[in-house]
Amino acid sequence: MSNRKWPLMLRNVLLLALALLFLIPFYISIVYSLKSREEITASGIRFPSVFHWENYSRAMEISNFGHALKNSSIVTLVVTVVLLIVCSMASYIIARNSRNRFYNSVYYVFLAAVLIPFQVIMLPLYINLKDWGLLNTLGGLSLALIAFQIPYNIFVMTGFIKSVPRDLEEAAYIDGAGAYRTFWSVIFPVLKPITSTTFILNALAAWNDFQTSLIVVQKEAVRTLPLTQFYFIGQYSVEVNLAFAAFTLSVIPVLIFYFAAQRYIIGGMMGGAVKG
Amino acid sequence: MALAKHRIKRELIKLSFLIPAVLFFVVIIVLPFVKGLSYSFTDWDGISESRNFIGFKNYSLLFQDHNLLKPLKNTLFFWVVTLIGTNGIGLMMALAVNGSGRFNRALRTVFFLPFVLSLVLVAFLWTYLYSEILYPYFGVKSLLGNPHTVMWGISIMAIWKDAGYCMVIYLAALQLVPAEYYEAAKVEGAGLFRRFISVTLPMIVPALTANITLLTGWGLKVFDYPMTATGGGPGNASETLAIYVYNYTFPYNQAGYGQAAAIMLLVLVFAITAVVAGLLRRKEVEM
Numbered sequence: 001m002s003n004r005k006w007p008l009m010l011r012n013v014l015l016l017a018l019a020l021l022f023l024i025p026f027y028i029s030i031v032y033s034l035k036s037r038e039e040i041t042a043s044g045i046r047f048p049s050v051f052h053w054e055n056y057s058r059a060m061e062i063s064n065f066g067h068a069l070k071n072s073s074i075v076t077l078v079v080t081v082v083l084l085i086v087c088s089m090a091s092y093i094i095a096r097n098s099r100n101r102f103y104n105s106v107y108y109v110f111l112a113a114v115l116i117p118f119q120v121i122m123l124p125l126y127i128n129l130k131d132w133g134l135l136n137t138l139g140g141l142s143l144a145l146i147a148f149q150i151p152y153n154i155f156v157m158t159g160f161i162k163s164v165p166r167d168l169e170e171a172a173y174i175d176g177a178g179a180y181r182t183f184w185s186v187i188f189p190v191l192k193p194i195t196s197t198t199f200i201l202n203a204l205a206a207w208n209d210f211q212t213s214l215i216v217v218q219k220e221a222v223r224t225l226p227l228t229q230f231y232f233i234g235q236y237s238v239e240v241n242l243a244f245a246a247f248t249l250s251v252i253p254v255l256i257f258y259f260a261a262q263r264y265i266i267g268g269m270m271g272g273a274v275k276g
Numbered sequence: 277m278a279l280a281k282h283r284i285k286r287e288l289i290k291l292s293f294l295i296p297a298v299l300f301f302v303v304i305i306v307l308p309f310v311k312g313l314s315y316s317f318t319d320w321d322g323i324s325e326s327r328n329f330i331g332f333k334n335y336s337l338l339f340q341d342h343n344l345l346k347p348l349k350n351t352l353f354f355w356v357v358t359l360i361g362t363n364g365i366g367l368m369m370a371l372a373v374n375g376s377g378r379f380n381r382a383l384r385t386v387f388f389l390p391f392v393l394s395l396v397l398v399a400f401l402w403t404y405l406y407s408e409i410l411y412p413y414f415g416v417k418s419l420l421g422n423p424h425t426v427m428w429g430i431s432i433m434a435i436w437k438d439a440g441y442c443m444v445i446y447l448a449a450l451q452l453v454p455a456e457y458y459e460a461a462k463v464e465g466a467g468l469f470r471r472f473i474s475v476t477l478p479m480i481v482p483a484l485t486a487n488i489t490l491l492t493g494w495g496l497k498v499f500d501y502p503m504t505a506t507g508g509g510p511g512n513a514s515e516t517l518a519i520y521v522y523n524y525t526f527p528y529n530q531a532g533y534g535q536a537a538a539i540m541l542l543v544l545v546f547a548i549t550a551v552v553a554g555l556l557r558r559k560e561v562e563m
Contacts, residue, residue, distance in 0.1 A: 012379070015372055019386045022436075025401050026389075028409065044412065090297035093290055106294065113305065115545050117497045119521040119538045123315065123322060123531055124308035147304030150297050179289045208394030210500045211518075215526075226396040230504060233400050240408065247397060258392045262385055265392075269444045 026251075033059075033245040040240055052241070059245035062236065064220065068228040069253070071138060071217075072207055075224060078142045079206040080199055083149055088195060090150075091157035092187055098162065107158060113151040118211050126215050136219040144212050149205055153198050160194035161187075197268030200261055207254065225250050315535040322531030334536035344537075346512055347520040350502075353427050354434070354516065355495030355548075361435040363487055366442025371476075373443075374450045384447070388440035395437070395500035402433040403505050420506055423513035430501050430514055438494070442487045449483035450476070485556045492552050496545045517541045 032040060033055055034048045043049075060066065097103035125144060126135065134140030168190065172182040188195075210226045217223055223231070229250060236242055258265065316334055320327035338344060369387050373380045390398065406418035406429060419429030453476060461471045499518035502508055508515035508523070515523075521541060524534030 011372065015383055018369070019383055022386050022389060025405060028405070029401065032404075032408075040408075045409065086296040086300065089293040093293035097290065103294070106298070110301070112546075113301070115493055115542075115549055116305065116309075117518060117538065117541050117545055118499070119497075119518050119525075120542045121305055121308040121312055122522070122538070123525050123535060124311040125304065128308055128311075143300070143304055147300045150301050154297065179293075183293070204392055208396075210394065210396050210504070214503075226394045229394075229400065230396050233504075240404065243400070244404070247400060251393065251397065254392050254394075255389075258389065259385075262388075266384055266388060266444055269448065 029244045029248050029251070032241055033248045035241055037239065037241055055241050055245040056249065059232075059242045059249060062242065063228050063232040063246045064223075065228070065246065065249055067221070068223055068225045071222060072224040075138050075142050075145065076203050076206040078138075079145045079149070080202045082142070082146050083153055083202050084195060084199055086146075087150060087153035087157055087198070088188060088191055089183065091154050092161055092183060094154065095158045095161035096166075107154070110151040110154045114155060116151075118148065122215055129216060136217055136222050138217070138222055141213060141216045141222070141224070142206075144216055145206050145209060148212065149202050153202065156198055157191070157194055160191065164190055193268055196261075196264045200265050200268070203257070204254075312535050313539065315532055316539050318532045320532040321529045322525060322534075323529060327532070330532070334533045335540070337533065338536055338540060343512070344520065347515045347517045350427055350514060351496060351498065351517045354431055354498050355492065357428070357431040358434045358438070358495050359488065359491045361431065362438045362442050362491055363484070365435060365439040366487070367446050367480075369439060369443040370446035370450060371472075374447055384443070387443055390437045391440045393437065396504045398433050398437045399430075399501050399504035402429070402436070420514075421510065423510050426506060426510065426514040430505060433501055433505065434494075434498070438491070442491075445483045445487050446480055449480040453479045481556075481559065485553075488556060489549065489553055492549050493545065496541075496548060517544070 028045055031045055031048060034051045034053070035043075035055075036050075036052050039048065039050075094103050094107050098107070129135045129140045129144070132140075134143065164187070168186050169182050172186045177185070208226060209224070210230065213224050213227045214230075217227065229246060232246055233243055315327075317329055317331060318327040319330050319333075369383075373383045373387070393401075403418075403420060406416075406420055410416040411418055419425040419432070457475045457479075458471060461475050466474065497518055498516050499522070502514040502516055503519055503522075506514045508519045517537070518541065521534050521538045524530045524537060526534075528534075
């Protein structure tokens with residue numbers, strides 16, 4: 001081997017080691033989730049001799065997994081779709097009127113709002129939702145999650161739209177199309193690189209949310225996945241295998257989503273992130 | 277007249293694009309914010325019908341509360357450690373996998389993987405890694421069980437989760453560095469370190485700014501990790517400001533006081549972010 005290849009080899013070995021460090025937790029969860037409690041004590045992280053699939057069915061049953069999965073799916077769908085429509089429209093009009101004092105100040109209000117800690121509105125929001133009968137409903141949770149994602153979405157999307165040339169929409173206006181038609185048929189499709197990225201980040205935020213759910217949906221019937229896991233872990237912390245089965249179960253949908261959409265996630269973030 | 281009417285119509289159509297987003301924002305965030313501000317001047321417990329206006333008493337109590345020091349210290353500790361750790365590791369990973377080819381792409385996918393997990397899951401996973409793996413196999417006592425190390429334990433989880441995110445932002449910036457710059461630096465005899473300082477670093481300052489601003493927000497507002505991993509314990513050794521607010525508002529039923537603490541948290545987040553962003557902007561201009 002030539003002298004020049006050694007550093008490269010070393011680099012690759014180090015990187016593989018680091019990659020392992022990132023993957024080992026997933027390996028451990030799968031192995032633990034498939035063992036009996038006795039076997040975990042006896043053989044630790046070694047590959048299981050018998051697959052105890054029943055851990056999964058028990059974990060699903062005890063943690064009410066199907067129900068939580070349904071709740072999380074509904075909330076995530078509603079939040080992402082509403083944000084996509086509402087924020088792309090608002091960002092477009094803000095980006096195209098950036099010299100207008102009104103639209104510009106709206107933009108800066110959103111920019112500042114990115115920083116607001118949830119705790120500041122936690123109690124008043126809780127009381128409002130209670131008064132409106134929206135506490136412990138998926139609708140109430142969706143509303144709260146939508147509102148908290150709006151500032152970040154507008155910040156990122158407005159930055160992107162400013163770089164979209166105006167020629168396209170001007171041509172449409174000349175052809176006599178109204179503002180709405182121009183937006184939906186000409187502008188919206190061009191925004192795909194940024195909307196697909198924000199869509200994914202919004203989906204992750206809604207799917208993974210903990211602190212808003214902890215306040216808004218405390219009743220078991222409306223709990224989402226992270227909240228269900230939080231309570232499940234609290235109650236079954238001794239039954240490590242069940243806890244890991246519940247963990248693995250809830251990771252699977254996210255991983256499927258991640259591997260299916262990763263071109264948009266990493267690619268999209270690399271494309272749009274720094275410009276904004 | 278017709279012209280004015282036409283103009284008004286045009287302005288209304290423009291507004292209609294903005295209104296849905298603003299409506300959500302005002303109803304869910306702005307109005308509750310104003311309401312919350314008014315709570316902070318009362319002695320309300322959060323449940324009963326009556327509440328009395330007590331002026332700035334909650335705020336002056338806050339500044340005298342010695343129990344606030346620990347959460348404040350923990351929050352600042354978490355912010356600084358995760359800011360340095362996540363950025364440092366994220367940048368190193370970005371430099372290492374900045375290239376085309378399958379190997380690099382696969383590594384990027386792996387490094388970003390933890391970012392898609394929920395904070396609850398990450399906290400849960402690491403709690404077990406500390407107690408079930410690191411202790412029996414390596415003899416390292418769980419960092420979470422000891423008041424002196426618990427914040428390190430929590431910071432490590434956060435770095436593991438978010439380093440991949442920083443990596444992606446750095447990669448975005450690195451791809452904009454023209455290859456000729458490196459060639460030119462090489463011709464002039466610049467070593468690896470020299471090239472990093474004078475070619476790479478100036479080009480990734482915007483990414484650095486983005487990451488530092490973001491991690492400042494995340495760090496100062498941290499709630500999920502300590503809440504799930506330790507519940508703020510042992511004792512209050514890992515209590516953060518966000519947990520402090522939560523505890524006073526809900527379990528302790530001192531809503532007025534909790535709300536005042538929340539407002540202070542908001543002021544702290546804005547002040548620190550403004551200072552950090554200001555410093556970074558000055559650096560950007562210098563570069």
